[in-house]
Amino acid sequence: MTMSMATFERKQALLPSTGRVDVGPQDLASSVPDEGTPAECWHEVWAVASVDPVTRRNVILLVQTDVTAKVKAEKHLAQVMETEHRLVEQLFPRHILQFITEEWTSAGRAPAALGPSGSSLRWQPVLRDCTPLATSHQEVTLLFADIKGFTPMCKEVEPDQVMRFLNELYSRYDALLDKYGVYKASTVETIGDCYFVAAGLIRQDEDGMAAVRQDNAVQTDPLHAERAFMFAKAMLSAAREVVLPTNAQPVEIRVGLHTGPVVSGVVGTRMPRFCLFGDTVNTASRMESSGQPGAIHASETTFAALRSSDDQWEPTGGIEVKGKGLMQTYIWRPRLEVDGHGFGGAMLPPSSEPHGSPFD
Incomplete structure (x- = not known):
């Protein structure tokens, strides 16, 4: 200076x-x-x-x-805070951010200069009691996807290759989330190559932030099953654009769908996670694990909730599902390159909501 x-x-x-x-x-x-x-x-x-x-x-x-150095440092700090805020907004719906901010403010721990931004989340316990954040959702459609041959592949390639492979594949999936109006979700156990999505859970509020849907006629999404199914078809198509690092063959995934009630909430205090709980989560996972590579396996509940007709669905005649017994399920197998839209012509379902946005 x-x-x-x-x-x-x-x-x-x-x-x-x-x-x-x-x-x-x-x-x-x-x-x-x-x-x-x-x-x-x-x-x-x-x-x-x-x-x-x-x-x-x-x-x-x-x-x-x-004061050039001081001003540049302040600008850099502002950029870091903005990036941090946007990142936290992607991890938590709005009501959770508001709860964390209010708890910090009431405890006198929130930096006054930061206000109610995500930048008040620091590497220290941010929540003392997560139970008020539990929210019931009467009907959502859940999707689990898993990569065929992922575990053997991890034994043959270096960890950094596995990371690059998953990043390439998941980045393609992430790019489809907003298009089909679904939310990338999480469970306590979700690790490795499992990709978990919820439809009918999250909407975009008037400020453009993610907010959980309430169980009422205004906010309930009647197309949640359709959105999950369309996203699943797009996933199958996107997966074949990525090759396995072991044999350079296109990736095949198993996809499972199930519809039912769930509870959303936050787990943990140091690195809190927004997770879904309930038997619906377990059943959706069973649909994936009992499915077939390159196909979509749906429960009877999800099949009944679909509004569009698709002659590619085939009944399985019932399968034994761990912890559930005999379940009537359906398999959807793709017809390659139908109508130039990849597998099965995965198209965004018509929105019945204002402005044509699946999140509004």
Whole structure:
């Protein structure tokens, strides 16, 4: 930080003889690098009216300080906070962020300068009691997807290759979430190659933030099963665009669907997770594990909730499901490249909600 001073004779007698005026940071291009591009340089200038002790004339003392480093550091901090806020918004629905902020504020731990932003979430316990966050949802459709041959593959390739492979595949799935109006969910046990999605659980509120749907006629999504099914078809198509690192063959996945009630809530205090609970979660997972590679396996409940007709569904005649006994289920197998939309012509279902958005 550098400082320079200058004294000017004050011409106007109406100015006060003492006092200080904060001119504020001034964006001045005071230096030019070798490349010829002006560098951003911030100066803070203070003006102080005084009387010269020798000449007895009224003068103004200017103090100019180079605060470029400070301003750049503040800008960087603001960018970090904004990135942090956006990241937290992707991890938690709005009511959870509000709850955490209120709890921190009531405990006197929230930094005042940050306000009610996600930036108040630090690496320390942020929740003392998660039970008020539990929310019941009477009917949602859940999807589980798993990669065929993933466990043997992990024994043959290096961990960094596995990470790159999963990132490429999951990034394709993530890009489809908003298009089909589904939410990437989590369970306490979800690890490895399991991809978990919920339809009919989350909506986009008036501020563009994720919010849980309430069990009423206004917010309930009548197309939750259809959205999960369409997303599943898009997943099958996207998976075949990625190859296994072991044999360069297209990826095949098993997809399971089930519809029913769940409870959403937060688990943990240090690194809290927004998770889904209930028998519906377990049954959806069973639909995936008892399914077939390259196909969609749905329970009778989900099949009955689908609004569109699709002649590619085939009844299985009933299968034994661990912990459930005999269940009537259905298998959907793709017809390759139907109508130029990949497997089965995966198209976004028509929205019955305002503005045509699945999240509104």
